[in-house]
Amino acid sequence: MSTPPSSALPDSVRREASGACLTVDLGAVQENYRRLGAEAKGAEVAACVKADAYGLGLSQVAPALLEAGCQTFFVAEPLEGAALRTLAPRADIYVLDGFFTPAAALYRDYALRPVLATRMQIEDWLAFTGDAGLLPAGLHFDTGINRLGLSAAEVDWLLQDAEVKARLDIRLVMSHLACAEETESPLNAAQLARFRDCRAAFPEAKASLCNTAGVFLGPDYHFDLVRPGVGLYGGNPMHGRRESPFQPVAHVAARVLQVREIAKGETVGYGATFTAPSPRRIATLAAGYGDGIFRRVGGDKPQAEVVISGRRAPMVGRVSMDLITVDVTGLPEEAVKAGMMAEILGAALTVDHLATAAGTIGYEVLTRLGNRYHRSYKTTEPETARGADQAAVSAKDH
Numbered sequence: 001m002s003t004p005p006s007s008a009l010p011d012s013v014r015r016e017a018s019g020a021c022l023t024v025d026l027g028a029v030q031e032n033y034r035r036l037g038a039e040a041k042g043a044e045v046a047a048c049v050k051a052d053a054y055g056l057g058l059s060q061v062a063p064a065l066l067e068a069g070c071q072t073f074f075v076a077e078p079l080e081g082a083a084l085r086t087l088a089p090r091a092d093i094y095v096l097d098g099f100f101t102p103a104a105a106l107y108r109d110y111a112l113r114p115v116l117a118t119r120m121q122i123e124d125w126l127a128f129t130g131d132a133g134l135l136p137a138g139l140h141f142d143t144g145i146n147r148l149g150l151s152a153a154e155v156d157w158l159l160q161d162a163e164v165k166a167r168l169d170i171r172l173v174m175s176h177l178a179c180a181e182e183t184e185s186p187l188n189a190a191q192l193a194r195f196r197d198c199r200a201a202f203p204e205a206k207a208s209l210c211n212t213a214g215v216f217l218g219p220d221y222h223f224d225l226v227r228p229g230v231g232l233y234g235g236n237p238m239h240g241r242r243e244s245p246f247q248p249v250a251h252v253a254a255r256v257l258q259v260r261e262i263a264k265g266e267t268v269g270y271g272a273t274f275t276a277p278s279p280r281r282i283a284t285l286a287a288g289y290g291d292g293i294f295r296r297v298g299g300d301k302p303q304a305e306v307v308i309s310g311r312r313a314p315m316v317g318r319v320s321m322d323l324i325t326v327d328v329t330g331l332p333e334e335a336v337k338a339g340m341m342a343e344i345l346g347a348a349l350t351v352d353h354l355a356t357a358a359g360t361i362g363y364e365v366l367t368r369l370g371n372r373y374h375r376s377y378k379t380t381e382p383e384t385a386r387g388a389d390q391a392a393v394s395a396k397d398h
């Protein structure tokens with residue numbers, strides 16, 4: 001069975017039939033794009049849309065970014081690039097993983113630009129373009145993260161081989177910072193200096209060093225093009241070191257399935273990890289680790305919370321695959337009833353809040369949200385742009 005039967009149902013029915021909803025605010029993505037443009041001043045703002053736009057849906061996010069003026073995109077893999085090409089016929093699309101010969105036809109047919117990251121990739125690319133003709137590409141220099149990119153020795157090889165250089169059409173040179181969110185790290189300046197040396201050999205190409213956090217290191221780091229990801233999606237690139245400059249994009253709400261009273265000494269959930277210190281009221285919500293609400297939230301980490309009827313309540317007991325339990329003792333009875341929706345992510349509870357409770361980062365929260373949610377995409381009507389009061393919820397399905 002390739003198509004789930006639910007796809008035949010009207011959206012309103014599917015929404016009601018879903019325990020949890022994910023609403024992606026595309027207007028906020030656009031606002032965050034503009035915020036990055038203001039911070040990076042003269043530099044072009046590209047967008048990293050790998051991993052299905054950080055889990056939020058490439059098919060919806062890419063058009064919103066195009067509308068905001070984005071013309072250059074980064075994906076990790078060639079198939080992601082091919083999917084993006086159908087949405088963005090004229091954009092420059094760079095593939096961060098580089099070039100793989102078995103996928104060569106994709107790069108040509110979808111006009112994807114590999115960001116060549118090793119000597120082997122360069123040689124494979126030359127073997128391919130030797131037949132296919134000169135095609136544009138990028139180069140990735142590793143200036144100190146020791147993860148992906150040409151090593152110092154490979155850069156030497158490339159710069160000394162004039163014939164190889166002449167057979168490449170390099171449009172972008174880039175490197176990636178290891179500690180961009182740690183403004184005081186000496187590695188930032190060291191990588192900047194090494195990147196300046198490398199890019200000098202390719203003065204015609206656009207140069208790019210910054211992810212979201214890098215943009216906030218200041219103009220020395222901006223070069224021609226910045227390539228943020230997480231900030232577009234409302235994550236705090238500074239991981240709690242300072243307040244996020246971005247608007248939340250992912251809004252998650254889960255239905256209250258049941259509310260129960262438990263006596264002092266009773267326990268909640270698998271493993272009986274929570275023991276009621278006094279009579280408590282517990283609400284059970286229809287979302288769990290199957291929806292990317294990490295099983296490891298709680299424990300000795302700062303406690304995760306939800307918001308019901310505008311009030312916060314802590315998660316207690318283990319998160320299970322489909323269910324979360326919340327201590328709502330402090331909330332008035334009428335504020336928590338079966339059928340109500342509880343906010344798990346949103347304006348009050350950011351991806352970084354949940355990430356901190358799970359001992360991870362906002363990126364992982366976003367990319368783990370998964371496919372079970374009822375998804376909707378909120379767009380800002382052009383005539384009321386920025387007047388968030390009239391935002392329309394469109395029922396475009398994921």
Ligand SMILES: *Cc1c(COP(=O)(O)O)cnc(C)c1O
Nearest residue numbers: 048176211212213227228229230
């Ligand atoms: C994912 C990625 C980015 C975007 O990083 P954010 O921290 O999400 O802004 C930029 N450059 C490279 C090489 C990446 O892999």
